[in-house]
Each structure stands twice: as structure tokens, then as C-alpha cells.
Amino acid sequence: MITEISIMRTLLSILGITLVVGVNAIFVVWFERKVAGHMQYRLGPTEVGPAGLLQTVADGLKLVSKQIIFPQSADKPIFILAPIICLVPVFIALLPVPFSATWQAHELDMGLLLVIALGLLNTLGILLAGWGCDNKYALLGASRAVAQILAYKIPLLLCILPIILLAGTFSLREIVLVQEQSTWFALYQPVGFLIYLIAITLETNRSPFDFAEAESELVAGFHTEYSGMMFSLFFLAEYTYMLVASAIASILFLGGWLGPFFPGPVWMLIKIYFFLFLMMWFRWTFPRVRVDQMLSFGWKILLPISLLNFLITAGVMAAL
Amino acid sequence: MNFERFALDIYALSFTALLVQMVVGAILAVRSQNLVHCFIGLVMTLISVAGLYYFLGSPLLAVMQVMIYVGAVCVAIAFGLSLTHKTGEEGLQAPGLRGIVPPFITLAMLGSVLLGLSNRKWVGYPQKIDESPIGQMLLGEYLLPFEVISILLTVAVIGAISIALIRRRN
Amino acid sequence: MMTSYAQDIITGLSSLLTGMKVTIKTMFTKGHTVQWPRQTAQLPLNFRGHIRLVANDSTGFAKCIACGSCVRACPSNCIEVKGEKPEGAKKKSPTLFRLDFTKCSLCGLCVESCPVAAITFSRDYALAGLTSEPFAAMNLLDEVASPFAGEEQ
Numbered sequence: 001m002i003t004e005i006s007i008m009r010t011l012l013s014i015l016g017i018t019l020v021v022g023v024n025a026i027f028v029v030w031f032e033r034k035v036a037g038h039m040q041y042r043l044g045p046t047e048v049g050p051a052g053l054l055q056t057v058a059d060g061l062k063l064v065s066k067q068i069i070f071p072q073s074a075d076k077p078i079f080i081l082a083p084i085i086c087l088v089p090v091f092i093a094l095l096p097v098p099f100s101a102t103w104q105a106h107e108l109d110m111g112l113l114l115v116i117a118l119g120l121l122n123t124l125g126i127l128l129a130g131w132g133c134d135n136k137y138a139l140l141g142a143s144r145a146v147a148q149i150l151a152y153k154i155p156l157l158l159c160i161l162p163i164i165l166l167a168g169t170f171s172l173r174e175i176v177l178v179q180e181q182s183t184w185f186a187l188y189q190p191v192g193f194l195i196y197l198i199a200i201t202l203e204t205n206r207s208p209f210d211f212a213e214a215e216s217e218l219v220a221g222f223h224t225e226y227s228g229m230m231f232s233l234f235f236l237a238e239y240t241y242m243l244v245a246s247a248i249a250s251i252l253f254l255g256g257w258l259g260p261f262f263p264g265p266v267w268m269l270i271k272i273y274f275f276l277f278l279m280m281w282f283r284w285t286f287p288r289v290r291v292d293q294m295l296s297f298g299w300k301i302l303l304p305i306s307l308l309n310f311l312i313t314a315g316v317m318a319a320l
Numbered sequence: 321m322n323f324e325r326f327a328l329d330i331y332a333l334s335f336t337a338l339l340v341q342m343v344v345g346a347i348l349a350v351r352s353q354n355l356v357h358c359f360i361g362l363v364m365t366l367i368s369v370a371g372l373y374y375f376l377g378s379p380l381l382a383v384m385q386v387m388i389y390v391g392a393v394c395v396a397i398a399f400g401l402s403l404t405h406k407t408g409e410e411g412l413q414a415p416g417l418r419g420i421v422p423p424f425i426t427l428a429m430l431g432s433v434l435l436g437l438s439n440r441k442w443v444g445y446p447q448k449i450d451e452s453p454i455g456q457m458l459l460g461e462y463l464l465p466f467e468v469i470s471i472l473l474t475v476a477v478i479g480a481i482s483i484a485l486i487r488r489r490n
Numbered sequence: 491m492m493t494s495y496a497q498d499i500i501t502g503l504s505s506l507l508t509g510m511k512v513t514i515k516t517m518f519t520k521g522h523t524v525q526w527p528r529q530t531a532q533l534p535l536n537f538r539g540h541i542r543l544v545a546n547d548s549t550g551f552a553k554c555i556a557c558g559s560c561v562r563a564c565p566s567n568c569i570e571v572k573g574e575k576p577e578g579a580k581k582k583s584p585t586l587f588r589l590d591f592t593k594c595s596l597c598g599l600c601v602e603s604c605p606v607a608a609i610t611f612s613r614d615y616a617l618a619g620l621t622s623e624p625f626a627a628m629n630l631l632d633e634v635a636s637p638f639a640g641e642e643q
Contacts, residue, residue, distance in 0.1 A: 007323065039513045041522040078356065113383045120391030124363065127398050131356050143402040146395055153391075285513040286506065301499065 013105035017094045025239045029056040031273075032280050039284040066228035071133050074225065078132030083226070083233035086125030089118035090240040097247045098173045100257040100264025111172040112164070115248055116157065119203060122241060123149045126205075126212055126222045129234070133225035141221030144291055145205065145212035151298030152202035158306035159192035159199065162313035163252050172248070176256035186253040191309045193253045195302055197278065200245040202298070204238065206279050208286035209294055216288075246275035335375050342368035359394070359401060366390050377446035380454070538596045539612035543587060543634045552634040553608035556582040560600035560609060568593040569600060584631060591617075591625040 030045065030053055037044030045052030070076060096111030098104035108114055123145055130142020163185050164170065167178040179185060186193045202209045213221035223234045250256055250271035257264030289297070341364055348361025370385035458466050524531040543552040556573020568590035573582040601609050619625060 004323070035517065038517040038521060041516060041519070043521045043523045043525075046525070075354075075356065078360065081360075108379065110380055110383055113380070113387065117383050117387035117391060120387060120395065123395060124390065124398070127395070127402070128360070131402070139402065143399070146399045146402065149395060150399070281510060281513065285509045 013095070017091060017105060020094065020243075021091065021236065021240050024243050025236050026056040026060070028239050028242065028276060029059070029235075031276070032283075035277065035280045036284050039281075060232065063232040064229055068228040068230055069225070071135065071225050073134040075132045075134065078128050079225075080230075082125050082129035082132050083230045083237070084125075085128060086122055086237040087233050087240070089121040089125075090237055090244055093118040093244045094240075094247075096172055097244065098176065098251070098256065099268045101173070101177075103257075103265055104173060107173055108171065110170040112160070112170045112175070112248070112252075115172075115244060116160070119241075119244075120149070120153070122237065125237070129222040129226070135225050137218040137220075138222050138224045141212045141214065141218045141224075144214075145222065147291065147295060148202060148205075148209065148211055148298075151295050152199045152302065155195055155298065155302035155306040156199035156203065158303070158310050159189070159195045160252065161310050162189055162192055165313060165317055172251050172256075176251055176258060179255040180258055184253065184255040184258075189253065189309070189313070191305065192313075195306050195309070196249060196253065197275075198302065200249060200275075201279060201282055202294070204242045204245050204279070206242070207283040208288050210283075210288060211291055211294065214288065242276055242279060243272065246272045246279070249275050331375070335372075338368045338371040338375070341365075342372070355401060359397060362397075363390060363394050366394065375446070377448045378451060379448070380451040533613055533615065537611065537613055537615070538598060539614045540591050540594065540596075540617070540628065541589060541600060541609050541630070542612040543584075543630050544608050544610050545634050550634075552584060552587070552631065553606050554584045554587065554604075555606055555608070556584045557605065559603045559605060563599040563603035565597060565599065566590075566593045566595055587630045589628045589630055591628050592622050 033055070034044035034052070036042075045055035048054040048058045070079065093115045095106045096104070096108040096114055098107075126145045127142045130138040130140075130145070163175065166185060166188060167175040169175060169178070175185075205212050211221075213223070215221070218224070223231055226234060247268070250268065254271050254274075256271070257268040259267035259270075262270075345361045345364030345366075345368060349358050349365060350361075352358045352361060366385065366389040370382040370390070373379075373385055374382035543554055545551060546553050554571075554573070556571050558571055561567075561569050561571050570586065570588040570590075571584055572586040573584045575582050596611075598611070601611065617625070
């Protein structure tokens with residue numbers, strides 16, 4: 001039935017997701033710069049607002065007011081389309097993510113599949129960005145992103161599969177409800193958890209696997225030619241994608257909104273920002289590996305171990 | 321305010337938009353002189369087909385379409401494209417006499433599909449269907465074809481690797 | 491082969507953890523940033539600013555005897571000295587002591603060569619200007635008249 005309530009709900013979820021994306025980007029960029037600073041004996045932003053909290057807002061205003069430059073030989077429609085293709089899927093991917101038993105924009109019985117499928121579109125956006133601007137560094141970055149997706153996506157799916165076997169559902173909400181009955185899946189799947197952590201670092205193009213961007217090798221990789229608002233769309237997409245990946249990680253392995261004392265959304269946010277902090281910790285600790293090292297790591301280590309992990313889980317479950 | 325009416329309007333509007341996007345994408349994929357534009361047309365078409373699946377009551381197929389066709393197949397094509405020397409700058413050759421054949425095949429396929437659908441019952445708008453039989457059929461009734469296709473893919477991968485290895489040795 | 495494969499993974503993981511331990515420890519130590527201009531860092535004792543003239547404690551005049559050994563010692567020719575004997579004095583006193591700081595490389599040969607230790611390094615690090623003119627001809631005699639002003643006009 002379509003009523004005032006369902007339409008209000010839809011509008012509220014759109015508003016909520018937009019708010020989450022915006023506030024998250026503002027907060028996470030500030031947080032990342034703070035973490036990076038303190039890990040290098042610096043302070044990070046301190047000037048704009050209390051403890052530099054408004055630094056990202058100032059940066060955003062600067063980016064919005066900057067000119068968008070189109071390279072002369074760029075393929076204009078592709079050039080414009082690429083950041084949009086990067087950003088839109090992550091908005092949709094937030095739809096099925098439950099922040100508590102009731103705080104969810106849209107319950108889908110295949111929410112997990114939807115998020116995985118939309119994650120693939122992000123690479124498409126990077127690829128188009130690399131192609132569209134007719135720049136060799138951008139193209140190199142884009143083709144690296146594609147080589148990367150082939151290396152991590154299979155281990156990623158293979159370490160999600162045991163979770164699906166354990167939970168017996170693709171719905172993100174029900175996966176958490178199953179964990180309410182038993183315990184966090186990270187305890188059943190420590191190896192899968194570890195591989196998932198590595199795979200989401202690869203998936204979100206974060207250091208030590210930031211080949212598509214690789215600022216010391218490829219200028220700025222796929223967004224070399226982007227400026228102003230279009231560049232910030234890529235930035236927004238990257239940080240929102242980190243949020244989605246962290247949310248999925250906390251739902252699959254750490255029991256989503258479950259936890260004592262605090263209400264659900266608080267626990268969910270704590271877990272999400274724990275994963276985000278972990279990814280920042282990786283970034284500011286490990287140097288970037290070489291592309292061939294990443295590929296052989298993906299194919300020779302991640303893939304066999306995740307496959308073994310899946311087979312053992314399936315075998316144990318069949319035996320019990 | 322009549323919300324049912326309103327929702328149906330939005331439904332029809334987005335369905336039409338998807339159809340338009342699909343046809344535009346298909347034309348772009350076939351007619352464009354630039355290989356990258358062809359690729360984008362293909363992606364557009366595949367995504368709109370996924371949208372149609374969603375509208376026709378099978379979100380599972382829609383998600384799978386995005387995952388397999390857009391995510392895997394298109395990315396593989398794109399990987400190939402980014403390794404090619406020139407991405408169609410000199411333009412593609414017109415097909416000539418051979419160009420007559422595809423329309424006939426297309427028409428024949430369209431005819432057979434329409435013929436197959438002709439004695440079905442039409443419904444107003446689709447209900448969400450239960451998709452679990454798909455999995456059960458794939459691993460039950462159609463297990464053999466399913467496995468044969470997997471073996472075919474494995475053979476193809478091994479073949480590709482061996483071709484690459486032979487070329488590297490020479 | 492299997493054992494070395496597993497061993498590689500384990501040593502790799504443990505080395506990653508070691509690295510992460512270092513960064514997390516660093517994160518909770520105090521930063522080394524000095525927030526200038528609100529805070530100022532302590533200058534090291536042998537800090538070399540531009541040179542300045544040392545004043546005589548009792549008279550307040552420059553110790554300099556305008557002998558010109560700093561001019562001869564300077565490898566970049568950035569010092570210019572002229573001197574005269576004031577009435578009744580035994581030694582010369584500088585009437586002009588000009589430094590071209592745009593050429594000076596702060597090597598300190600003038601400080602070392604001075605026979606009466608009349609030249610020393612200032613501790614003025616916050617030098618900035620919109621043009622190079624004030625630095626191309628710094629009149630060091632001004633500073634001797636008011637030895638603790640310290641700042642170039």
C-alpha cells in the first residue's frame with residue numbers, strides 16, 4: 001500500500017542517506033588528516049573551527065568555487081559522466097545498510113548482493129575517468145584499477161560466502177539477527193575476517209594498495225585531470241565507499257548494531273569508525289606495494305587461503 | 321491525493337526512461353565510431369536491462385545482471401580495451417554485404433520470442449516472484465549443463481594461459 | 491615448500507603488526523609541531539643569523555676598529571667597511587658598515603677573522619620582506635646605537 005507514511009519514509013531515507021554521506025565525508029577527511037598528523041608527530045588541522053573540525057568544510061567551499069578545467073583532447077561526455085558513475089552507486093549501496101533493527105532505508109532480501117554488485121560500478125567510473133581525459137597517467141591508473149579488481153574480488157566473495165552459509169540469508173538485517181542468536185561471525189571466521197580486511201583496503205583503493213591513484217608514480221592517477229567540484233565528487237565517492245565497506249564489515253563480522261548499554265545506531269557507528277580508523281592506520285603505516293606484488297599476493301595468497309577457508313567452513317557445516 | 325495513481329505514474333515514467341536508455345545504449349553500442357563510446361553504450365544497455373528485471377519483479381536477476389555483465393564481463397572487456405593499441409580512433413569499417421545478415425537474424429529472434437509469448441496471459445503489473453527455485457534448479461535438474469559450462473570456462477582459462485605462455489616462450 | 495609458504499605469511503603478518511605498533515604508539519605521543527607565531531621554538535646555541543656588530547660594554551660603541559679583515563675574508567664580497575679615527579682616540583671606528591645579506595652565505599669567515607671579536611651572529615630568524623632592497627644594504631651600525639633593538643627596519 002502506498003500511503004503518506006511510505007512516501008514520507010522514502011523522502012526521509014533519501015534525506016538521511018544524503019546527510020550520512022555529507023557528514024561522513026566531512027568528518028572522515030578531518031579524522032584522516034588528524035590521524036595522519038599524529039602518526040607523523042604532527043598535529044593535523046588545528047586552525048579552522050574547534051580542533052580544525054571545519055577544515056573540510058573550508059576545503060569543500062574552496063573546491064566548489066574552483067574552475068572546472070576540461071582538457072582539450074578530453075572526451076567530454078565520458079569526462080563528465082565518470083565522477084557521477086563513481087558517486088551514484090555508493091548512494092544506492094547505502095540503501096540496504098541497517099544502522100539498527102529499525103533504522104534502515106530499504107530492506108532488501110539480497111542487500112549484500114546489491115552492495116557487492118554496486119561496488120563493481122565504482123571501478124567502471126575509475127576506468128571511464130582514466131579513458132575520458134586522454135592522459136597517459138590517468139589511463140595507467142585506470143588499467144591498474146581493473147587489474148586490481150580481478151585480483152581481489154574473488155577472495156572477497158569467497159570470504160563472504162562462509163558468512164552466507166552461516167547466516168543462510170543475503171539480507172544484511174537478517175545476518176545481524178542471526179548473530180544476535182549466536183555470536184559475532186568474526187569469532188567463527190577469523191581467517192575470513194582478516195582476508196576481508198585486506199580485500200576492502202584493496203577495494204576502496206587505499207594505501208598500501210592505492211595503485212589507481214599512486215601520487216608518487218602517476219601524478220594523481222585516474223583523477224589527474226580533474227579539478228574543482230568534479231574532483232571532489234571522486235573524493236566524496238571514495239570516502240563514502242569506505243563507509244559502505246566498513247558498514248558491511250561490521251555487519252558481516254562484528255554483529256552490526258548489537259552491543260550492550262548503548263542503542264543500536266551508536267554501536268553501529270562505533271564499529272564503522274573502528275574499521276575506518278583501521279584503514280587509516282594501514283594507510284599511514286604501510287608503504288605502497290608494487291603492482292605485480294599486489295597481483296601475485298591476490299592470486300597466490302588471498303585466493304587459495306580464502307578458498308580453503310570456504311571449503312573448510314562448508315565441510316564443517318555439512319558434517320554438523 | 322491519490323497515492324496509488326501517483327506511484328503508478330512514477331513507475332511508468334521510470335520504466336519508459338529505462339527503455340529509452342536501453343535503446344539509446346544499444347544504438348550507441350552498434351553505431352558509434354569510437355570504441356570507448358561503443359563500450360559505454362553496451363554498459364548503458366546492460367544496466368537498463370538490469371533495471372527492467374527489477375521492475376519485472378526479479379531483483380535477484382537484476383543484481384546478478386549488474387554483477388556478472390556490468391561488473392565482470394564489461395570490466396574484462398574494458399581491461400582488453402585498455403590494453404589495445406588504438407581505441408578506434410581511425411573509425412570502424414562499414415560491414416558491406418555481410419551487413420545484410422544480422423537484421424535477418426535479429427528479426428528471426430524477435431519473431432520467435434513474440435511467437436513464444438503469444439499464448440501467454442498478460443498481467444497488469446508484475447508481482448515479486450520467489451527466486452529460490454532458480455538455485456534449486458541450477459543445482460538439481462540442470463546440474464549437468466551447469467557443470468559443463470563451468471568446465472568450459474575452466475578450459476577457456478587454461479587455453480588462454482597456455483597461449484600466453486607459448487607466445488612468451490617464442 | 492608448503493612450510494616456507496606458511497612461514498612467509500606468518501613473518502609477513504608479524505612484521506605488519508610491528509609496523510602498526512610503531513605508528514599507534516607515535517599517534518599517542520605529543521606532536522613535535524611548534525605553532526609559530528603563537529609558540530616559538532628555542533634556537534640552538536650556535537644559530538647563525540645575519541652578522542651584527544658587538545658593542546663595547548662600557549661605551550656602547552662598536553668594538554670594530556675598521557681594519558677591513560672581514561672585508562678581505564668574505565668570499566662573497568658582501569661586507570663594506572669605512573672608518574675614521576675619532577678625535578683623541580687611538581684606534582679607528584667604523585663610519586660605515588654595510589652588509590649585503592642577499593649575497594651572504596652565512597659562512598662565518600668574517601666572525602672568525604675579526605681580530606677584536608667585534609662581529610657575531612645575530613639570533614634574528616624572522617626575516618621577511620616584500621622586496622630585496624632592505625636586505626641588499628643592511629646598515630649594521632644602526633644596531634650598535636641601540637644594541638638590543640635586534641630588528642631590521
